[in-house]
Amino acid sequence: MVLLLFFLFCFLELCLKSQCETSYTSEHTIGLENDIGDICMSVTFRVEVLNTENNNTEALPFNLANGKISGKCAIDRKHDAIISSTIEEENGRVKKLKFAFRTEEMHVKRVDELRWQLKKVEYTEKYEGNTAVFESDNSSVIFSAPLTQKYVCEDSLNVTLQSDEFNFPIVIMFYPEIDVQPYGPKSNSFLCERTRRRTLSDSLQHRSTIFAGVILAISSIAHIIGHMVRRHFMPQRKEIYESLTRS
Structure with missing residues (x-):
């Protein structure tokens, strides 16, 4: 009985720290809700994965909403947020896309501004005991917006991922409508540079x-x-x- 109470206490403490997120999905949207049902993260876009091995030019769709959603919301604006979708195919091949967000002070228009960033995209593929991992460049910022705004883009965007073990890249293709809110729902929108120019x-x-x-x-x-x-x-x-x- 004492042992059961101990494990229950540990579980409750873990929930309080991680907010016990639960996942939700809709068409081209995946997200996380905290323990009281409030949305703490939401990403919307259509994704295709292009494996350029052997000069391949045919991209394959990766339906985020069809996968197993996991991740964590940021406890506060100083912490990172992560969300991923894992799809297991009938032939045993497992594919996973993970998106990692963080905040950072940036100098914008002569003032310091706290912005969130999609800092890393990671694609993992497992098949017959072999694992291939491709990651975006650490120096690149894929999506970024002020902390009080969501990122919206009406144009397609590509991100190239590299691997230490393979000499060919993986290209992740994002298609609109792109709507990213990693630090909770925001009513104000930040348009991407390409959409603003167009x-x-x-x-x-x-x-x-x-x-x-x-x-x-x-x-x-x-x-x-x-x-x-x-x-x-x-x-x-x-x-x-x-x-x-x-x-």
Whole structure:
């Protein structure tokens, strides 16, 4: 009885420290909830994995929501957050994608700002006793946004993973809608650089089209007014127009 109470106490203490997260999924979304049912992490994107061995160019889908979800939410903004999806195929091959997040003070626009980062992506594949691990470069920041905002991208993004044991890379392809909230739900959005540039380009192109249309309309109106003025102030032309009208 004493031993049972001891294990129960240890379990409760572990839950308090790790918040006893439970996983949830929806289409292209995986996430974690804490012990009171609040969402503490959510990532949404469609993923494909490209194995470039032997110059292969055909990427295979990795449906995150179909896998076994595990991970941990950050206890506070100073701690890391991790989430992974593990898929076991019928032939015994096991594939796992893991995403590791952390926060860091960054100098942005002359001020220091606390931002969260997707610092590491790890792809692991196990088959017949062999294990292959591919990781993103430690110096790279894949996704990043202010701590108070979620990361949103409407364009596809690629991340190249390397392995110490293999001389070919694995490419992880992220497809929109990309919505990443590793430190709890956020209402404000931080658009990725590629989407911001494309949106700005589309906006400028739209404005240019409108401006060209306005210029064309003004030119047409000016031409009509000039035509009417010539008819009014040039009697010879007026007589010609009237004779043409009578005929």
